[in-house]
Amino acid sequence: MTKPLADPQLQSLDARSRDIFRTIVDTYLRDGEPVGSRNLSRLLPQSLSPATIRNVMSDLEQLGLIYAPHISAGRLPTQQGLRFFVDAFMELGDLSDDERRVIEAQVKASGSGATLEHMLTDASQMLSGMSRGAGLVLATKNEVPLKHIEFIQLEPTKALTVMVSQNGDVENRVVDLPVGVTASQLHEASNFLNAHIRGRTLAEAKSEIAKLKEETKAALDTLSQDLVERGLAVWAGAESGLPARLIVRGRANLLENVTAQADIDLLRHLFDDLETKEGLIQLLDLAEEGSGVRIFIGSENKLFSLSGSSLVVAPYRDKDARVIGALGVIGPTRLNYARIVPMVDYTAQMISRMIR
Structure with missing residues (x-):
């Protein structure tokens, strides 16, 4: 279900422009590759010439939604374009029955008779495996009797x-x-x-x-x-300070498809930042600001601005509905947001139920 758009320019996009833009983003999220006008003409539901598509792509580029990574290359969505796509076009998928059973079984098994930290560590590992990103859990010191x-x-x-x-x-x-x-x-x-x-x-x-x-x-x-x-x-x-522990599992997943040393160094810098007190405070602030799942793309959050990573994060709560931690998935900007958002949301709900 599409959401209301704040920018009048974006609201004015016609159906053809939206279809072309959506196809560019879908291709990027699936393949990670730029797409050109000839390929788009084969992928679009309606029959449009490459010349017509190029004109529309030029308009989308002027709006800041797409860009050309190289001269004569196809187009990729910008960070602003990804945010526009997530807010305006993305339809959240639902977890399959099997995925729900896996999450429920894992959280209940690790939460039965184990410490909270053990349950959260398992949840982080599970999110990493299911998303192919890095699973992250921020566990605050809950003031329990x-x-x-x-x-x-x-x-x-x-x-x-x-x-x-x-x-x-x-x-x-x-x-x-x-x-x-x-x-x-x-x-x-x-x-x-x-x-x-x-x-x-x-x-x-x-x-x-x-x-x-x-x-x-x-x-x-x-x-x-x-x-x-x-x-x-x-x-x-x-x-004192920030009473929190950070549990990150699946870091290797983020490095899997990265070959450039500069990109590897940026990811390492991200993990160093995450493990500082400032990074933890930022993550907890992110979780407390929203009532449900929040999506941060690239530099929308300064913690991820250098690495260009994205974060999908949700809070989990105690029996008094207080936010006592957060969990989520870190990955490249071409995360499968539609699948990962309900996965993170459901895991946070299960953790909240187990600690109440």
Whole structure:
């Protein structure tokens, strides 16, 4: 179903111009190759001479919708042209029953009894395999209630802190120990924390312990009190800045058909950018801005402006309908958008259902 067009010039395109433009884009998305007037005359539903087609192509070029990559070559859609095609012409396909079953089975299997990160990693791998692009998942630190925290001494001055949330997620971090801490003090600090954090989020637990500062001093000796503060601080530190993890699978798919070293370097630059905090913030912002799937083509998002890649991204939500992450597919600008949009959308819906 076509969508309303904002640009009056584009609205004024006649049926013939639209057919020619649509055929150029369809050919590009399928083959990745420019198409000339002679080939177009064979592909179009109506009979038009190459000369007539060239005149129309000249008009489309002046509108900024297509361009010639080489002198005397055929035409390719510009980035503006691709956006126009996606907004005005693209009819979303629907997932086949088999594709729905694959997505449901994969998400349910990886989500049953596994950690959230394991489920998201599998979802990223699945999207990569189904799209032949790179599957991407951004997982924020969901503020779920805590169940248990424990200190396990690794060496005299280091301990492993294990935090278990009520949804079953387990996370480990190493914390520096005060000099002279004993195993019994570690146990005492764990017991005190567990008596006050159970059922609270990390932010609530920090606030509660701060309120109980005098009680803490009375209940624990100095070293154990220091442990309590360090135990919460190591998690709070991880929550500062952007509390997120990025999971990308299928990078090789993007490099598969790239031969020029310059293009390979651009893709590597993209992945370096994705793994910076700034890149993660941008991705989460993209997901939160829209209620459903969003498509970004090339430089429409500065994260992808150098590599010329496209991103199809959708948010997933917790039981309170808050956006807690995003997933999507990165690929070349000639992604099969009509197929990938419903695939990303359905996977995000399934992930949301599993974590509610």
